[in-house]
Amino acid sequence: MSIGHTLLGLLESGPRHGYDLKRAFDEKFGHDRPLHYGQVYSTMSRLLKNGLVEVGGVEAGGGPERKRYAITDAGITDVQRWLETPQKPGEYLQSPLYTKVVLALLTRRDAAKILDVQRSEQLRGMRTLTDRKSKGDWADQLICDHALSHLAADLRWLEPTAARLDKLRKAVTR
Amino acid sequence: MTTSPTGSLLAAHDLRKAYGPTRALDGAEFSVHPGEVVAIMGPSGSGKSTLLHCLAGIVPPDSGSITYNGRELTAMSDAQRSALRRSEFGFVFQFGQLVPELTCVENVALPLRLNGSSRKDAERTARGWMARLEVDDLTAKRPGEVSGGQGQRVAVARALVTGPRLLFADEPTGALDSSNGERVMELLTEAARSTNAAVVLVTHETRVAAYSDREVVVRDGRSRDMERAV
Numbered sequence: 001m002s003i004g005h006t007l008l009g010l011l012e013s014g015p016r017h018g019y020d021l022k023r024a025f026d027e028k029f030g031h032d033r034p035l036h037y038g039q040v041y042s043t044m045s046r047l048l049k050n051g052l053v054e055v056g057g058v059e060a061g062g063g064p065e066r067k068r069y070a071i072t073d074a075g076i077t078d079v080q081r082w083l084e085t086p087q088k089p090g091e092y093l094q095s096p097l098y099t100k101v102v103l104a105l106l107t108r109r110d111a112a113k114i115l116d117v118q119r120s121e122q123l124r125g126m127r128t129l130t131d132r133k134s135k136g137d138w139a140d141q142l143i144c145d146h147a148l149s150h151l152a153a154d155l156r157w158l159e160p161t162a163a164r165l166d167k168l169r170k171a172v173t174r
Numbered sequence: 175m176t177t178s179p180t181g182s183l184l185a186a187h188d189l190r191k192a193y194g195p196t197r198a199l200d201g202a203e204f205s206v207h208p209g210e211v212v213a214i215m216g217p218s219g220s221g222k223s224t225l226l227h228c229l230a231g232i233v234p235p236d237s238g239s240i241t242y243n244g245r246e247l248t249a250m251s252d253a254q255r256s257a258l259r260r261s262e263f264g265f266v267f268q269f270g271q272l273v274p275e276l277t278c279v280e281n282v283a284l285p286l287r288l289n290g291s292s293r294k295d296a297e298r299t300a301r302g303w304m305a306r307l308e309v310d311d312l313t314a315k316r317p318g319e320v321s322g323g324q325g326q327r328v329a330v331a332r333a334l335v336t337g338p339r340l341l342f343a344d345e346p347t348g349a350l351d352s353s354n355g356e357r358v359m360e361l362l363t364e365a366a367r368s369t370n371a372a373v374v375l376v377t378h379e380t381r382v383a384a385y386s387d388r389e390v391v392v393r394d395g396r397s398r399d400m401e402r403a404v
Contacts, residue, residue: 116391116400119391119400120389120400120401122380123380123383123384123389126380126383127384127387129384130381130384148384151380152380152381155380159217160217162393163217163393
């Protein structure tokens, strides 16, 4: 995830302090990985240096000074460009599971067991996500749906692979 | 043997069933505990529906044992198994299970009526279950007038209306789109868990199986409890 673009996007609805930005980020995008304050301030320094944000005011208080950041026109253009650029789809050609299965077949180990263990682990993960999706808000539902779709796709590969291990073993060891 | 059949509500051991030369079940094992949701998975033709039909007493196995609540299912007469299915089991199938001439509330109330309840009592209980499945606005509609997802919720309400201890669901979301299917599964598992009913769920959909507590995979008529895979 591009933290810089995400923080810029959050600033489009109006200027915010670093603390507010962190809170908004964690609420919508943080899920299991909240931002560290250090990440927010280092990112804002970089955006400031690149002219994508400006300081809209500084409040002095009992603690450190609180800068209020605002997005610039260049920042809005940058967010727009980022949103319009498609994400590169994952190539999925360097799968550790594929490597494990082929190595197991090459060395005459139990490849079916490897697939079964992985299958069980995938479904365990899907149960946790399904439970979170059922109990969560719209953000949980959306992100869990995304993760569930990927785990389900892995499982769709596991089953037919398990069904043709004998043929694969012959092909691999030929 | 299956995972700790001790305390299980239903347990099957070494089930075998052949249709002509085809071995549909070839030594299958299974167990489910009260309140547990177990998914039976496996490729098409692996024997998972045959396993469900044997466990539910619909099809007798050629050999092996099936114990329900301490009673041997394979030793019962057809009439005894029918009585057991009516009083203790609930069923949800992929489609075609509602009576088209009856309204939705009459469909849900039907198992109670067959068990001798008055129409008034049966329909009151049926309305309660329809509310839990979020289809209480469909009471006066006929199955042909409701969507697939709504019809499946009505079918789940009907399966649970008698308070079964064991619910058999064979591809219950197979005819639904994914969001309707998931909502049906949410409501089905919530309702079953709230009454401590066990659920035996046959599905080929991993996202549906993710609503279970545990999965058993059937391949070539043999079952594998995936808890033991790890």
